[in-house]
Amino acid sequence: MTLTPSSEADTLEALTPISSEEAADIETTAELDLAIPEEVPSADDSSSRVSARDGDGVGFTLDEFAALLSKYDYNFKPGDVVNGTVFALESKGAMIDIGAKTAAFMPLQEVSINRVEHLSDVLEPGEVREFFILSEENEDGQLTLSVRRIEYQRAWERVRQLQKEDATIYSEVFATNRGGALVRVEGLRGFIPGSHISTRKAKEELVADFLPLKFLEVDEERNRLVLSHRRALVERKMNRLEVGEVVLGTVRGIKPYGAFIDIGGVSGLLHISEISHEHIETPHTVLNVNDQMKVMIIDLDAERGRISLSTKALEPEPGDMLSDPQKVFDKAEEMAARYKQMLLEQAEDNEPMGVSLE
Template sequence: MVQTTDIGFTREDFERLLSQYDYHFSPGDIVNGTVFSLEPRGALIDIGAKTAAFLPLQEMSINRVVNPEEVVNEGDVREFFILTEENEEGQLTLSIRRLEYMKAWERVRALQSKDETVRAKIFAVNRGGALVRIEGLRGFIPGSHLSTKEPKEELIDQELPLKFLEVDEERNRLVLSHRRALVERRMNKLEQYQVVVGRVRGIKPYGAFIDIGGVSGLLHISEISHDHIETPHSVFNVGDEIKVMVIDLDAERGRISLSTKQLEETPGEMVQDSAQVYALAEDRAEKFRQKLLAEQTAALEEVPEATATEEE
């Protein structure tokens, strides 16, 4: 006969001791759990709490979900985000959608840091611009950054190349630019001080906007002529085909700065005989480049002499 020893430790004592080591769950925690039951409006998840946690259908994915089986199956083990405190029944609410958002913002920040170009379809438009989805996140393209001649309503379902303008998870702001992506693409084919053919697409008091192969460059009023110009309207009309020199390429800001002033042989020639300026544009641009090169070479040659003087 086996003798038993009374150690004075009852089942109640054991349960009381076990409760002291119960896990404490808080909103914002990320936990592992097992799916053990699917329901029409969600799923029950075992995360080691006293009561099964609930994963609502609307919290299963960034994307719209109709049936739980689209995302989870019984027996699946995965991570969950704790969304809320326990309710009156001691049940926690979980989310997969929140985890997907966190990972999506992380991927978007990585893309922005590398200044990557992304492609996305427009799914809606409004008065301010257009809406797209990037990594499941809703992004906004301001109207001023939509570089297209088509009406906005006709852009729905079109896929566009885009660059990031603003990535702010705290404010839930993801702003993109189609214009910047096109300008960068075009910039890769342009060189500073190159002469290009463009068409005047708009005139403002401060200058003219010139279409160059689908992207817009600014010909500032101060870069039209060496002579004073009262208004760009005195030199150009919308629709005019002109030749301009590229004087600056700002990829980060998506801007192309242009000049006809540097193509003049005498001040005011753009006003008096613009056809002559365009006819000789390439030759004059080459002379301009040679002049710049000579000035740069002379400046470099002066550096050792200045250094030597300082040492003496």
């Protein structure tokens, strides 16, 4: 590169050491250059605004600039969740400002996951919240919004979490049908099959009752939410029961495979093989509906909501349930204590032998 006389002089000057006095002068000059002027126009000072003539040399007009900005307008599409402001409540819905060219509309049926009679019950002008875009712009350039869809998605998320935690919830029965009872959970409609309703009330009398419930099925794709009242009661009862405990129960139903015994509001199964050491053709030969009897708990299955019972384990002699059931009930606690001792000994025999590392 060839240096011109002036550039050579500048280079030599830049390479020449400076004195401390000159350095101080340079610092002072820099501070003066960086100082903020006292008279600084404010952002809304008209004298500081750029006029249309000032943009003549920038390569495009203000109209072209506005057209360019319009290309970067919000691109709203169905499925998006956007913030909006409620600015008008009408008889059929609400007008929402989401920054689009035209105010968006939310129909009354999309205001909430729950039934709403009046918009003013759930919305008020000036309220800011999230909205779900349901559809493309109509011929008037207007979008359709929904709050119900957001609440619906979040309700399923919440229900899935409750199921994962195996939580017990309480819900009010709002209707019944031939198959069972209907409830609402987080705004979603849930169904309790008749076989999972554990109460002496008629189904029709359950309306407006709050029931403890456990989840049986949570399937958003099929829109199925199935719950169990029986399982919730069994779990609650199980927390106060233990294997080997003798309880008083009432026969509520008899099937070829066994009898269902009510023990304090929950049902346990006395299988035909657990009635006696002697062979039994059918439970009807030994038991009758409404019989009161002592039974011993031999298994608690909280996950399946089942309680297994036995009178065979309480027989002082094999066959006593057939020949003298009262003798079985009189000695029930004594025989249960022996049963517990037997379980304890079996557990000790099954413990692995300790290995010494010395």
